[in-house]
Amino acid sequence: METSWINIAVLSAALLGLVNVFDSHLITRRMPGFQVYLLLISPFILISGIVFALLFPLPDNLSAWQILVAVAAGLLRATSVILLLYTLKREEVSRAIPMVAIYPIFVATMAVPLLGEVLTPVQIAAIAIVVVGAVVVSAKRMPGRPTRWLGTIFFLLLASSILLALADLTSKYALGYLSSWNIYWISILALSILTLLLSLRRHSLAQLTRIKNPRTSLALVVLNETLVITGALLLFWAMERGPISLVSTIASTRPVFVLIYVLILSRFRPAFLLERMGRATLAIRLAATALIAGGIAIIYLT
Numbered sequence: 533m534e535t536s537w538i539n540i541a542v543l544s545a546a547l548l549g550l551v552n553v554f555d556s557h558l559i560t561r562r563m564p565g566f567q568v569y570l571l572l573i574s575p576f577i578l579i580s581g582i583v584f585a586l587l588f589p590l591p592d593n594l595s596a597w598q599i600l601v602a603v604a605a606g607l608l609r610a611t612s613v614i615l616l617l618y619t620l621k622r623e624e625v626s627r628a629i630p631m632v633a634i635y636p637i638f639v640a641t642m643a644v645p646l647l648g649e650v651l652t653p654v655q656i657a658a659i660a661i662v663v664v665g666a667v668v669v670s671a672k673r674m675p676g677r678p679t680r681w682l683g684t685i686f687f688l689l690l691a692s693s694i695l696l697a698l699a700d701l702t703s704k705y706a707l708g709y710l711s712s713w714n715i716y717w718i719s720i721l722a723l724s725i726l727t728l729l730l731s732l733r734r735h736s737l738a739q740l741t742r743i744k745n746p747r748t749s750l751a752l753v754v755l756n757e758t759l760v761i762t763g764a765l766l767l768f769w770a771m772e773r774g775p776i777s778l779v780s781t782i783a784s785t786r787p788v789f790v791l792i793y794v795l796i797l798s799r800f801r802p803a804f805l806l807e808r809m810g811r812a813t814l815a816i817r818l819a820a821t822a823l824i825a826g827g828i829a830i831i832y833l834t
Contacts, residue, residue, distance in 0.1 A: 549789030665823030
């Protein structure tokens with residue numbers, strides 16, 4: 533069996549995990565506001581979307597339904613990304629990403645009514661394990677204080693996860709008649725339109741002058757958007773060649789890479805992120821991530 537898509541999916545997860553870390557740094561450390569960050573990235577993703585649209589035009593004789601599905605997939609993914617970016621302004625990246633990474637569970641459960649698949653008792657138990665992991669990772673312990681939960685952020689991340697699952701399902705369907713390049717630029721143009729609608733405000737334009745170290749910040753944005761393009765293209769390439777359930781599962785290993793990056797940065801560049809993890813918090817975060825990854829693996833191994 534062709535397995536190169538597996539390596540590509542893993543590489544995509546690693547790159548997009550790094551993107552999430554850079555997103556968190558830029559939003560929390562350098563930007564005066566969330567809308568300013570959206571305004572800053574909008575031109576980059578808009579230009580890349582237009583370039584890829586010109587290089588890889590849609591095939592002829594597409595039906596209105598086929599176009600609608602592709603656009604819907606792009607809008608679903610774009611909305612999921614924006615919700616995640618919004619939460620990174622308020623929550624640690626190593627805590628937020630595992631919540632979104634449970635989306636393969638929704639892919640599996642949606643396959644029951646949509647594709648007529650049946651979940652075994654073992655798979656149902658695995659879903660319960662993932663839910664427990666998501667609940668555990670949403671808790672935050674502070675010395676001498678009661679445990680704090682994600683609250684509203686939990687539901688925003690849950691919505692992001694569900695939207696991402698729907699995006700993967702519709703993208704896989706659209707890849708039956710479109711290339712991964714087509715799906716990429718449709719998704720990225722949808723994201724650019726939504727970010728512009730949300731951020732193109734007078735106060736956002738005025739706050740552009742308040743960006744910390746603008747040259748360095750701009751360089752990081754360019755680097756990050758380059759990683760976004762590379763990671764997204766690799767992900768769609770893997771989707772085109774592999775089963776969507778397995779590709780989604782591999783892509784959901786992103787929290788492992790995020791946690792690795794956070795641990796490295798906390799050792800060498802502690803001021804890069806807002807993350808503050810003691811041994812107890814680290815142990816909880818590791819256990820929760822392991823539960824999520826283990827539950828997802830059980831579903832697709834059975």
